[in-house]
Amino acid sequence: xxxxxxxxxxxxxxxxxxxxxxxxxxxxxxxxxxxxxxxxxxxxxxxxxxxxxxxxxxxxxxxxxxxxxxxxxxxxxxxxxxxxxxxxxxxxxxxxxxxxxxxxxxxxxxxxxxxxxxxxxxxxxxxxxxxxxxxxxxxxxx
Numbered sequence: 001x002x003x004x005x006x007x008x009x010x011x012x013x014x015x016x017x018x019x020x021x022x023x024x025x026x027x028x029x030x031x032x033x034x035x036x037x038x039x040x041x042x043x044x045x046x047x048x049x050x051x052x053x054x055x056x057x058x059x060x061x062x063x064x065x066x067x068x069x070x071x072x073x074x075x076x077x078x079x080x081x082x083x084x085x086x087x088x089x090x091x092x093x094x095x096x097x098x099x100x101x102x103x104x105x106x107x108x109x110x111x112x113x114x115x116x117x118x119x120x121x122x123x124x125x126x127x128x129x130x131x132x133x134x135x136x137x138x139x140x141x142x
Contacts, residue, residue, distance in 0.1 A: 046094065046098050103137075105138045
């Protein structure tokens, strides 16, 4: 019984240490999700959910998106201003892109973050370790 208790205690301690190490090793950065595409009077309304995993606020961030059509060719480049992203928080941002039909959008690529500002934040950090995903009919890559 004592051996079993010691073995169980050792296993729980090892699991706690490895869980803490995995949590520390997890990249801390920006997470951008394409959440929805909806037809609008102008063209296509893109809805994103952006989360800031940094320890500091991002006071201003813009992403250069490449929008690919159903033929796999570049339809348009768009610079979208995500404004501020507070540390540890998520924000929903919507952009109405004129002249584009949502059903023709097949993939988006975040090409660059030409604006990435925040106290103690290096400009390149907004693209370092960026995590992207999509819940919409089009894909999103970073």
